[in-house]
Amino acid sequence: MRFTPLFWPALLAIGCIASDSQGADATWPFDLETTGQDVVWTSTTPIDTTAGRYRFEYLITMAEADGTVGGFPIGTIDILEMLPPEQVSDVGYAQGPAPVVVWNSSIVAPEPPDSPAVTADVQIFVDAAGFAHMSMTNVVLGTTAIDVGPPFGLVSVTATRIQMSGSIFADAIEITSDLNDDCVVDTADLGLLIAQFGSDAEQSDINDDDIVDTADLGLLISEFGSVCE
Numbered sequence: 129m130r131f132t133p134l135f136w137p138a139l140l141a142i143g144c145i146a147s148d149s150q151g152a153d154a155t156w157p158f159d160l161e162t163t164g165q166d167v168v169w170t171s172t173t174p175i176d177t178t179a180g181r182y183r184f185e186y187l188i189t190m191a192e193a194d195g196t197v198g199g200f201p202i203g204t205i206d207i208l209e210m211l212p213p214e215q216v217s218d219v220g221y222a223q224g225p226a227p228v229v230v231w232n233s234s235i236v237a238p239e240p241p242d243s244p245a246v247t248a249d250v251q252i253f254v255d256a257a258g259f260a261h262m263s264m265t266n267v268v269l270g271t272t273a274i275d276v277g278p279p280f281g282l283v284s285v286t287a288t289r290i291q292m293s294g295s296i297f298a299d300a301i302e303i304t305s306d307l308n309d310d311c312v313v314d315t316a317d318l319g320l321l322i323a324q325f326g327s328d329a330e331q332s333d334i335n336d337d338d339i340v341d342t343a344d345l346g347l348l349i350s351e352f353g354s355v356c357e
């Protein structure tokens with residue numbers, strides 16, 4: 129995961145802010161809750177569907193489960209810390225235009241070798257109209273050993289409900305090779321690509337083939353000097 133500070137020149141920032149009203153970026157709070165059935169959350173606002181590339185970031189800020197011990201409800205347990213860090217927060221890129229699949233992953237908590245209290249397939253995609261959808265499917269609620277604190281300590285808990293909420297942040301990147309999303313393809317983008325050359329860093333993997341190489345460099349050079357309209 130890589131977080132890159134953005135230093136936007138004032139004029140370009142004004143241009144980008146002006147285009148925000150057209151959905152150049154979006155922040156979508158999400159909330160998913162299931163007692164075992166498939167669930168889908170849909171964003172209330174769309175993002176620009178015509179972008180050459182999208183940058184997405186999601187952050188889970190709350191994850192909790194209801195459980196039972198020996199058939200008796202024990203209330204709600206915070207399970208956020210049971211999720212692997214790479215599942216709590218992640219950054220990804222997708223080629224535009226929409227529709228695009230942003231993430232396909234599986235959640236398993238807690239991680240092996242513990243038996244999972246919950247497993248689920250999680251997908252995030254943006255439809256042709258620009259609305260984001262996040263789904264949890266194939267949800268299996270199981271039994272695992274959890275330390276619920278005094279007076280019970282380590283007990284065998286069966287999950288009966290799971291809820292997750294957080295935010296998805298989306299940027300519509302107009303120019304495919306504008307790696308730092310500042311509306312111009314210049315030496316800053318070239319520097320990023322060179323720094324990530326040979327890696328699988330999504331930020332610089334312009335053609336989305338899981339390697340930053342001369343193909344991506346060629347694309348960037350072909351767009352060098354391009355600015356947002």
Ligand SMILES: [Ca+2]
Pocket residue numbers: 305306307308309310311312313314316317
């Ligand atoms: Ca740039």
Ligand SMILES: [Ca+2]
Pocket residue numbers: 332333334335336337338339340341343344
């Ligand atoms: Ca590539």
